[in-house]
Amino acid sequence: MTPTTAPGSYYERVGELRFKPTAHAGGAWADDEQHFSPVGGLIAHAIEQHLAASRPDSGLAVARISYDILGRIALDECEITVETVRPGRTIELLEAVLSIGGRAVTRARAWLLTSLDTSAVADTSVERLGAPEEFESWPMDELWPGGYIGSVEVRRRAGAVPGRSAAWIRTPLDLVAGEPSGALASYLALVDTANGIAVRQSPREWMFPNTDLTVHLHRQPSGGWTGLDTSVSFGPGGHGVTSTVLHDVHGPVGTAAQILTVRPLPGS
Numbered sequence: 001m002t003p004t005t006a007p008g009s010y011y012e013r014v015g016e017l018r019f020k021p022t023a024h025a026g027g028a029w030a031d032d033e034q035h036f037s038p039v040g041g042l043i044a045h046a047i048e049q050h051l052a053a054s055r056p057d058s059g060l061a062v063a064r065i066s067y068d069i070l071g072r073i074a075l076d077e078c079e080i081t082v083e084t085v086r087p088g089r090t091i092e093l094l095e096a097v098l099s100i101g102g103r104a105v106t107r108a109r110a111w112l113l114t115s116l117d118t119s120a121v122a123d124t125s126v127e128r129l130g131a132p133e134e135f136e137s138w139p140m141d142e143l144w145p146g147g148y149i150g151s152v153e154v155r156r157r158a159g160a161v162p163g164r165s166a167a168w169i170r171t172p173l174d175l176v177a178g179e180p181s182g183a184l185a186s187y188l189a190l191v192d193t194a195n196g197i198a199v200r201q202s203p204r205e206w207m208f209p210n211t212d213l214t215v216h217l218h219r220q221p222s223g224g225w226t227g228l229d230t231s232v233s234f235g236p237g238g239h240g241v242t243s244t245v246l247h248d249v250h251g252p253v254g255t256a257a258q259i260l261t262v263r264p265l266p267g268s
Contacts, residue, residue, distance in 0.1 A: 009177035010038040020077045026147030034073045035148035041189020048182045050082035060112035066214040067108045090114035126252040129227045132168040165198035166229040183223040190226035194244040198230040210258035217254035
């Protein structure tokens with residue numbers, strides 16, 4: 001199925017649980033796949049809507065979300081189901097499954113914790129990134145192809161070296177056409193980009209896609225810019241890890257990790 005070319009969003013809702021990707025959701029490794037960054041945001045959007053419908057005044061907030069990528073995510077209509085795995089008044093576990101053509105391609109689990117006022121002890125030893133305007137505009141689409149990469153604005157810190165970089169990312173596009181998205185879903189829709197900002201080897205010679213993404217949050221992020229302070233490590237046995245400290249414009253908010261399968265690009 002050919003994706004639509006709606007200019008202002010990554011997805012269009014085509015049913016109660018179904019979404020159709022636009023060309024802006026296109027992947028970096030293949031033009032007939034979805035980039036996982038908007039997929040992660042879409043799943044978070046579905047989780048937020050599930051929570052709003054089932055427990056609107058619960059006071060629960062996502063503290064961890066872990067995505068397992070089970071297979072190729074085709075640039076095609078997808079369906080998302082969300083269920084409560086472990087209900088609770090102060091701690092709850094949700095599971096979301098994204099399916100294409102009746103096959104599950106991503107499974108996510110989100111731990112929700114009750115929100116309390118702990119501002120008196122709030123602190124972190126993580127240093128803040130410089131402001132987005134202190135970073136240099138970076139044409140990421142000169143290194144990476146795909147509709148998603150072409151849709152984002154990237155500012156990268158000067159002095160990036162292979163495997164180590166920091167960047168701010170934002171997008172002018174809506175996640176789902178005609179629907180407001182929460183700050184968390186909008187923020188998470190950009191986090192998977194981390195694997196592409198501090199490349200250790202050229203993606204024209206090596207493949208290093210991630211098979212998961214796990215995000216831990218000590219503070220709920222605000223929308224707008226997503227800050228990524230990223231390190232990439234390759235091991236000798238075909239495996240790698242992308243590790244990121246996450247920021248918004250107010251400071252650090254948590255961490256993200258991605259496991260990589262590293263292999264030479266066929267024909268390189």
